[in-house]
Amino acid sequence: MYDFLIVGCGFAGAVLAERLAAEGKKILIVDKRDHIAGNAYDFYNEEGILIHKYGPHIFHTNSEDVFKYLGKFTDWRPYEHRVLGSVDGQLVPIPINLTTINELYGKNLTSDEVTDFLASKAEKRSPILTSEDVVLNVVGKELYEKFFKGYTKKQWDLDPSELDASVTARVPTRTNKDDRYFTDTFQAMPKNGYTEMFKKMLSHKNISIMLQTDYRDIVDVIPFKTLIYTGPIDSYFDYCYGKLPYRSIDFRFETLNQENYQSTGTVNYPTSNLYTRITEFKFLTGQKNEKTTIVYEYPTAEGDPYYPIPRKQNQEIYNQYKKLSEDHPNVYFTGRLGTYKYYNMDQVVAQSLALFRKIKSREEDVRE
Structure with a gap:
């Protein structure tokens, strides 16, 4: 019997798994993919270059709490994105x-x-x-x-x-020469990558992980008390109010036989080409390598759901699902997909830490 079944092993699910496990709860975390870390997953490619499989993830936050919390699982490499x-x-x-x-x-x-x-x-x-x-x-x-x-x-x-x-x-206009993309107080990258940080976060003895697993295949087989769901909320309710639209990205990676391809981490192409931007990973990671890997991003309507589309009519559909979720007190919906909101990584971590406090306080109320 698990205390919590957590669906999704990205930031939303992993932070809750770690916090609840530290309180003595037994956790099973499942993910459809064959790896942990969700969209923040990174790995070394054939040339030994650390790349982000789902496009560049650049960490920045104004929250000292979030920065310190994640700092328990990684050393940081200072990095200001340009x-x-x-x-x-x-x-x-x-x-x-x-x-x-x-x-x-x-x-x-x-x-x-x-x-x-x-x-x-x-x-x-x-x-x-x-x-x-x-x-x-x-x-x-x-x-x-x-x-x-x-x-x-x-x-x-x-x-x-x-x-x-x-x-x-989200994109300000400045009248000074500050050319940093973000102005947050804390700007850094996990020194050994996101996947290593997640491994440490999930290494608690109370956490079990099942990858390449659709939760629907196990939800009626494995006993648990409470469900935390970080997948798309419309999918959970079988799209009964219609499908919430998302934008996806087709990532095209290229490894080049040269030390650098461009003069900064990311170059945007607002008016030319079909891709929106090119990112060169070595700027982000600080790696030294005689070769370099870049990624082109081609936005698309099909594929993994990355970006909830912020429009009034979509919010109205989401609100119907949110209302329906209130009839399921034993299920918590969280994360970018579970709450249909375009959150940054630090915002997802803050949301999960807040949800953890809410769950803990509810349990204390029940015991009293």
Whole structure:
């Protein structure tokens, strides 16, 4: 008899497994894939280069609690991600900053001057409802078309005017020369990779793991008390209110007989090519190797569900599933797929730590 059956061995499931096991609970964690670590899974390819199977995973957080918690299972390698955009035949920093504007327009503006420059370009929108509104409101149409419109269309197969404001709000505009992609307090990569971190997280004697296992095949066979489900919530309920749409990515890896391919970790292609970006893993991992591996990302509607699509009508479908889930008090839904929300890794960890506290407090209430 297991106390908890956890479906999914990514961040959401693994953090809960570790926390509950540390409290003396017996855990069975199952995953359809043949490996742990979910989409954060990394491994050494034939050339000995550490690559991320499901595209680049770059860790950043403002939460000291999350950073310290994961730090129990890994040493960190400080890393600040930088992204260039291929725009008008130049490679310029993304998010848009002072350098981006000066290089694109051949100017030599100061921070104050670039604030005025962007204000002169901006098309004020009110209320701000869509991703298009967010960008036009800050930088205007020209920069919107150079940096956002094409990239968003490729990534989501929707015009920014059809997407929730939260999508482009993730990418700020800066008036200084800060060219880091993220400005979070803690920015680092697990020193020996994500998979090694997950191995340590899941090494507790109270945790059993079954890979290449669909939970439906064992749910009526293996006894357990409580289910934690990190898969797609619509799948759990057999799509009774319809299928929640996701975007997937077709990853194309290439190993090159040269030390480096590009000048930074990621280069975005907002207006050219079918792929959205190219990432070179050695920047992320700090590895030394005479060869290098890059990955091209081609967004697609088919494939593993990676990105919930933030639109009002999708949220309404999810809300129906969420309401239905309230009739299942013995099942907890969590993670990006279980709550149909576009979370970063640190947000998923924080969500799982919060859910652990909720479960613990409920159990204490029952005992009293």
